[in-house]
Amino acid sequence: MFALFYSLSILASLLFFTPSEKVKDQKPNIILIFADDMAYGDLGVYGAKGWETPNLDQLAEDGVRFTQFYVPHAVCTASRAALLTGTYANRLELYGAIDHSAKHGLNPEETTIAEMLKATGYQTGMVGKWHLGHHTEFLPTNQGFNSYFGLPYSNDMWPNHPEVKGYYPPLPLIEGEKAIAYLEDQRELTSWYTYKSLEFIEKNQGQPFFLYLAHSMPHVPLYTSDKFQGKSAQGAYGDVMMEIDWSVGEIRSKLKELGLDENTLIIFTSDNGPWLSYGGHAGLQAGLREGKGTSWEGGIRVPAIMTWPGKIPAGQIQDQAAMTIDILPTLAKVTNSQLPTLKIDGSDIWPLTQGQNVPLKPYFAYYNKNELQAVIYGKWKLVFPHTYRTIPAGTEMRNDGIPVKYINVKLENPSLFDLAKDRGETTDVSSHNPEILAKLNGFADQARADLGDALTGNEGANNRKAGRIK
Numbered sequence: 001m002f003a004l005f006y007s008l009s010i011l012a013s014l015l016f017f018t019p020s021e022k023v024k025d026q027k028p029n030i031i032l033i034f035a036d037d038m039a040y041g042d043l044g045v046y047g048a049k050g051w052e053t054p055n056l057d058q059l060a061e062d063g064v065r066f067t068q069f070y071v072p073h074a075v076c077t078a079s080r081a082a083l084l085t086g087t088y089a090n091r092l093e094l095y096g097a098i099d100h101s102a103k104h105g106l107n108p109e110e111t112t113i114a115e116m117l118k119a120t121g122y123q124t125g126m127v128g129k130w131h132l133g134h135h136t137e138f139l140p141t142n143q144g145f146n147s148y149f150g151l152p153y154s155n156d157m158w159p160n161h162p163e164v165k166g167y168y169p170p171l172p173l174i175e176g177e178k179a180i181a182y183l184e185d186q187r188e189l190t191s192w193y194t195y196k197s198l199e200f201i202e203k204n205q206g207q208p209f210f211l212y213l214a215h216s217m218p219h220v221p222l223y224t225s226d227k228f229q230g231k232s233a234q235g236a237y238g239d240v241m242m243e244i245d246w247s248v249g250e251i252r253s254k255l256k257e258l259g260l261d262e263n264t265l266i267i268f269t270s271d272n273g274p275w276l277s278y279g280g281h282a283g284l285q286a287g288l289r290e291g292k293g294t295s296w297e298g299g300i301r302v303p304a305i306m307t308w309p310g311k312i313p314a315g316q317i318q319d320q321a322a323m324t325i326d327i328l329p330t331l332a333k334v335t336n337s338q339l340p341t342l343k344i345d346g347s348d349i350w351p352l353t354q355g356q357n358v359p360l361k362p363y364f365a366y367y368n369k370n371e372l373q374a375v376i377y378g379k380w381k382l383v384f385p386h387t388y389r390t391i392p393a394g395t396e397m398r399n400d401g402i403p404v405k406y407i408n409v410k411l412e413n414p415s416l417f418d419l420a421k422d423r424g425e426t427t428d429v430s431s432h433n434p435e436i437l438a439k440l441n442g443f444a445d446q447a448r449a450d451l452g453d454a455l456t457g458n459e460g461a462n463n464r465k466a467g468r469i470k
Helices: 002-015 054-061 076-085 113-118 189-203 236-257 276-281 324-335 434-451
Strands: 029-035 064-070 123-128 147-150 171-175 178-183 209-214 264-270 301-307 316-318 363-367 371-377 380-383 386-390 407-411 415-418
Touching: 029 236, 029 324, 054 236, 054 264, 054 301, 076 113, 076 324, 113 123, 113 209, 113 324, 123 189, 147 189, 189 209, 189 236, 236 264, 236 276, 264 324, 363 434, 371 386, 371 434, 380 434, 415 434
Parallel strands: 029 209, 029 264, 064 316, 123 147, 123 209
Antiparallel strands: 064 301, 147 171, 171 178, 264 301, 363 371, 371 380, 380 415, 386 407
């Protein structure tokens, strides 16, 4: 159905547009691809085994690959709010992963990347998982996007959830602001997202555009179209990864076909690490500790690639730390756009794409309701006492889409790690580095005064409110 619609819409666009009409020397097109629960080790260039990602590997070879790139929150809603606003989500009163019962969402007073770019003449489109509020006033079309096609929240928030059957209503597929279908089958979801993305590129090829493609997978439940089912040696997860890789390849091919590839910046990353309780239906930690839902490296360190032919030198590996909150101010820099008037937390990291360095700055990892769980400064990471989830040693993992149970454990003492030597966070080096420990504690105190910290009872002086339905 969607493939036919896509073909007809492309034919219509070609009847009314010729390549000679393209705007020369225009601002760069921007494509931001955000995977869901994709682990640090899930791409070939990051060490994936059991499946191949040739298109994503080529994307990395054509630009810069980050080895210490973070999300500030290892969970869906908070991570997406931080990405799109350049701001820690706890500053915006957004935590966790909201569902169909939520009465709140991203406050329309906040400025998203889409709103920032739209103000300078960009056409903006969003395809995929939103998860920043499903009520009309919070949907993408009211947050700076000209068009939207996708799911309002996670793809497991449907009646077939393996642990809470009957809690979630039918899963709506939304176009614009209306549900056009309720999904009972997700096998074509990645293909639909891809076709809609190609359609958006075709339609807007004559002007600067911003496309935000937020894949629903490899978040569980895992589904692939027939063309990828059973293609990987690993199984369902590998099949999904190969289809997402195919999607990236289709987008790059379309850009090249239309002569847009040399003026398009592509950014690819993930919202958090793997959902480990799902066993074979989760991604690869690549030696990092724990996964999604924790502030250990496996939860917050994600793959990140940026490519722009002629602007970002090819074949780079960037080891300096950066975070998704830096994407908005970086895009402001390369497009000469005005930064939001409300305070943001990210900073311009464009020099990192050029093989240069930027001044070191602290990054903070939050989870639950405003718990400051860790601070990162270059190669150093200080983790504060908190309770986190883990899978008990010796647990027999499954490979059928049914999760095993986590247990909660308490980190009793602050722990300092040298990530350059110990990215698995195995050895506390606090006693050998008192000056570093004091420095990171100082950063944490500043963050607590600014943003608050539920672990220490700090309220924070500069937080704002989420949007709420009336």
